[in-house]
Amino acid sequence: MSVAIDTGLGLTVRGLTTLFNTPRGMALAVADVDLDVAPGEMVGLVGESGSGKSVTLRSIMGLIQTPGHVTGRVEWGGRDLVAMPAEELRRIRGSEIAMIFQEPMTALNPVLPVGLQLEENLVAHMRLNARERRARALELMNTVGIPAAERRLNEYPHQFSGGMRQRAMIAIALACSPKLLLADEPTTALDVTIQDQILKLLLDLRDRLAMSVVLVTHDLGVIAGTCDRMAVMYAGRIVEMGTVIDVFRQPRHPYTRGLLGSVPRAGAVRTMLSSIEGTPPSLTDLPAGCAFHPRCSFATDICRQERPPLLSLGNERKAACFHHDRVAAAEAIL
Amino acid sequence: MNAVPIISVDGVSKQFGASSSFMRRLAGEPRLAVHALNNVSFEVHRGETLGIVGESGCGKSTLARCLVRLLDPDDGAIRFEGRDIATLRSVERRAFNKRVQMIFQDPYGSLNPRMTVSQVLNEALSVHRMRPKGDIPARITELLDLVRLPHDAASRYPHEFSGGQRQRIGIARALAVEPDVIVADELVSALDVSVQAQVINLLLRLQEELHLTLIFVAHDLRLVRHISHRVAVMYLGQMMEIGPSESLFASPRHPYSKALLDAAPELDPTQRSRVVAARGELPSPLDVPPGCPFASRCPHVFDRCRVERPALTKRASEHSAACHLVDFGAMPSALADAV
Numbered sequence: 003m004s005v006a007i008d009t010g011l012g013l014t015v016r017g018l019t020t021l022f023n024t025p026r027g028m029a030l031a032v033a034d035v036d037l038d039v040a041p042g043e044m045v046g047l048v049g050e051s052g053s054g055k056s057v058t059l060r061s062i063m064g065l066i067q068t069p070g071h072v073t074g075r076v077e078w079g080g081r082d083l084v085a086m087p088a089e090e091l092r093r094i095r096g097s098e099i100a101m102i103f104q105e106p107m108t109a110l111n112p113v114l115p116v117g118l119q120l121e122e123n124l125v126a127h128m129r130l131n132a133r134e135r136r137a138r139a140l141e142l143m144n145t146v147g148i149p150a151a152e153r154r155l156n157e158y159p160h161q162f163s164g165g166m167r168q169r170a171m172i173a174i175a176l177a178c179s180p181k182l183l184l185a186d187e188p189t190t191a192l193d194v195t196i197q198d199q200i201l202k203l204l205l206d207l208r209d210r211l212a213m214s215v216v217l218v219t220h221d222l223g224v225i226a227g228t229c230d231r232m233a234v235m236y237a238g239r240i241v242e243m244g245t246v247i248d249v250f251r252q253p254r255h256p257y258t259r260g261l262l263g264s265v266p267r268a269g270a271v272r273t274m275l276s277s278i279e280g281t282p283p284s285l286t287d288l289p290a291g292c293a294f295h296p297r298c299s300f301a302t303d304i305c306r307q308e309r310p311p312l313l314s315l316g317n318e319r320k321a322a323c324f325h326h327d328r329v330a331a332a333e334a335i336l
Numbered sequence: 337m338n339a340v341p342i343i344s345v346d347g348v349s350k351q352f353g354a355s356s357s358f359m360r361r362l363a364g365e366p367r368l369a370v371h372a373l374n375n376v377s378f379e380v381h382r383g384e385t386l387g388i389v390g391e392s393g394c395g396k397s398t399l400a401r402c403l404v405r406l407l408d409p410d411d412g413a414i415r416f417e418g419r420d421i422a423t424l425r426s427v428e429r430r431a432f433n434k435r436v437q438m439i440f441q442d443p444y445g446s447l448n449p450r451m452t453v454s455q456v457l458n459e460a461l462s463v464h465r466m467r468p469k470g471d472i473p474a475r476i477t478e479l480l481d482l483v484r485l486p487h488d489a490a491s492r493y494p495h496e497f498s499g500g501q502r503q504r505i506g507i508a509r510a511l512a513v514e515p516d517v518i519v520a521d522e523l524v525s526a527l528d529v530s531v532q533a534q535v536i537n538l539l540l541r542l543q544e545e546l547h548l549t550l551i552f553v554a555h556d557l558r559l560v561r562h563i564s565h566r567v568a569v570m571y572l573g574q575m576m577e578i579g580p581s582e583s584l585f586a587s588p589r590h591p592y593s594k595a596l597l598d599a600a601p602e603l604d605p606t607q608r609s610r611v612v613a614a615r616g617e618l619p620s621p622l623d624v625p626p627g628c629p630f631a632s633r634c635p636h637v638f639d640r641c642r643v644e645r646p647a648l649t650k651r652a653s654e655h656s657a658a659c660h661l662v663d664f665g666a667m668p669s670a671l672a673d674a675v
């Protein structure tokens with residue numbers, strides 16, 4: 003979205019690469035990722051476990067520690083977060099940019115009441131007096147739908163149910179009305195009815211605050227129900243990108259196609275699912291050429307030798323596959 | 337179906353004691369108990385797949401563990417081919433243990449890390465004396481083929497496999513003793529979507545080939561709909577609705593089933609809704625309300641719901657629901673029939 007870049011609003015990620023030095027060798031967890039998120043836009047990030055979704059978000063937030071190493075650019079409001087001094091970055095984190103972590107229990111402080119954790123974030127980033135802070139904390143708890151907020155503020159994380167912890171995390175993330183929210187599987191541990199409540203809350207906030215959201219999930223149904231655009235990751239790289247409607251209607255990467263086919267749908271009860279055979283590769287020992295080739299039914303010789311570049315196919319669509327035309331032309335999944 | 341059910345569950349209840357606070361005990365209040373299962377009844381037919389769904393903590397795993405007699409119900413009875421499993425002794429108990437197998441939720445925790453796949457299968461085969469010693473290696477190869485694992489898998493340890501492959505080892509172990517019934521608790525929840533599909537396909541194929549009866553416990557509605565002939569919906573330890581998969585998903589007869597279906601994300605990005613399917617959270621299982629357990633969240637609640645617990649009653653052939661609104665979700669034609 004060029005508009006976003008011109009006005010310095012929105013997020014622009016270019017060539018984001020994150021390496022981990024592991025005992026088994028260098029692991030390329032995120033490789034050359036480009037990603038744009040316009041104000042008020044919700045972009046979904048899907049992919050298998052270990053494909054680099056969380057590391058991508060943490061790299062954007064500047065939360066990668068040694069043995070990890072991040073290169074590339076993360077432009078936010080005309081500044082590059084990767085090159086920014088730690089002190090300045092800390093000021094942006096939690097105010098302009100907030101993150102919801104995959105594991106709420108590890109992100110919340112177990113020995114501090116939830117209300118205090120909310121207020122801490124407000125102290126750090128907003129000029130409010132004690133009474134205003136308390137009022138704001140209450141307001142946030144209400145916004146995320148935590149009942150009996152007054153009493154709940156004094157409770158500790160372990161006294162909350164899983165769904166309420168997740169909502170408390172969201173409340174803390176939203177404390178300073180961020181302009182960008184990075185949400186890592188915000189609903190994965192939750193029951194469907196609670197997941198539904200939280201996703202709809204995020205959509206409302208997105209509308210009200212014109213907040214940009216990057217939503218990581220492994221549930222394609224969540225993407226279908228909430229996001230504007232989506233990116234599909236495989237072995238650290240974005241392999242397909244486009245509007246959610248386009249990608250669901252006609253995937254152009256065999257992995258995306260496989261993912262869509264793996265999900266059971268109505269009207270096909272007790273039929274075989276079109277599974278992707280094989281398993282994801284090890285990051286320290288990636289196959290040559292296209293990392294997906296050992297599992298790909300469209301693969302030819304070139305796929306085993308060269309890595310397909312992520313090509314623009316027009317209309318915000320990109321795919322990294324030598325045979326994206328064949329994939330697009332293949333029989334519809336259903 | 338008129339044949340004798342292979343399994344029948346009759347009024348089963350199970351409670352777990354919760355640690356009560358010192359203050360509560362001082363005040364002389366009764367010990368808290370979690371009502372994990374509350375008067376649950378249903379039948380399982382031979383050769384079918386029965387899906388059991390419901391939100392976290394509603395008692396699915398407790399029920400599964402009662403079915404294979406890892407837990408004994410406090411009340412009620414579970415019958416296998418007409419015999420109360422609580423009364424089975426020695427030889428019969430061993431036979432039951434062989435014929436009803438459970439596959440566990442956690443592919444990482446349920447295999448001994450120090451045993452190779454061949455040792456795991458060998459153990460299962462020897463315990464139940466399934467084959468003469470000399471035939472065991474051939475049977476192991478056969479089992480690995482059955483679950484589509486490479487033959488060299490036999491000499492490898494669990495950590496050398498991916499999650500999906502480990503889950504297949506668990507399936508092979510359960511199949512080794514040639515059971516009639518498999519109880520699968522969240523069999524694929526820990527797996528990636530693409531790998532889930534492999535395991536589901538395997539299960540569908542094995543069921544056809546081996547005429548297995550399958551009880552498939554999961555919280556993923558799409559999966560349950562896909563694999564099950566019939567589906568049972570649980571809430572707070574109680575059975576809310578049970579019926580044929582297609583009719584239950586097409587027109588649920590209980591408001592909770594409907595909320596669950598509405599909340600499950602659809603795969604069609606053109607069909608979006610901004611309406612929240614169900615408000616509020618599950619009440620605490622320590623404090624189950626006296627009337628309908630869903631009353632605190634039900635959009636159709638009325639006075640009677642708060643005082644009288646609705647019984648599971650018949651709505652159509654093979655289809656029952658526990659709601660005071662007996663016409664809920666009824667098709668207009670069915671309504672007309674009823675009048």
Ligand SMILES: Nc1ncnc2c1ncn2[C@@H]1O[C@H](COP(=O)(O)OP(=O)(O)OP(=O)(O)O)[C@@H](O)[C@H]1O
Nearest residue numbers: 022024029031050051052053054055056057058285
């Ligand atoms: N601190 C670390 N040191 C070494 N490797 C790491 C570290 N953090 C992550 N990785 C590796 O980076 C890869 C990507 O991990 P990441 O957490 O981003 O996956 P993910 O896509 O979020 O998966 P999931 O869906 O399971 O959450 C994985 O292979 C992981 O093992």
Ligand SMILES: Nc1ncnc2c1ncn2[C@@H]1O[C@H](COP(=O)(O)OP(=O)(O)OP(=O)(O)O)[C@@H](O)[C@H]1O
Nearest residue numbers: 352370372391392393394395396397398399555621
């Ligand atoms: N051994 C136990 N001791 C005490 N309480 C227990 C025990 N096992 C289960 N419970 C409680 O019984 C209730 C039902 O638990 P169960 O594990 O059957 O739920 P479930 O439907 O399988 O949930 P999930 O989807 O999270 O696996 C829960 O409230 C749980 O906390």
Ligand code: SF4
Nearest residue numbers: 292295298305323324
């Ligand atoms: S480039 Fe080749 S191997 Fe890779 S996804 Fe496309 S067809 Fe498959």
Ligand code: SF4
Nearest residue numbers: 628631634641659660
């Ligand atoms: S009995 Fe009442 S509260 Fe319970 S589901 Fe039916 S209408 Fe709702």
Ligand SMILES: [Mg+2]
Nearest residue numbers: 055056057104
């Ligand atoms: Mg992750």
Ligand SMILES: [Mg+2]
Nearest residue numbers: 396397398522
């Ligand atoms: Mg369970």
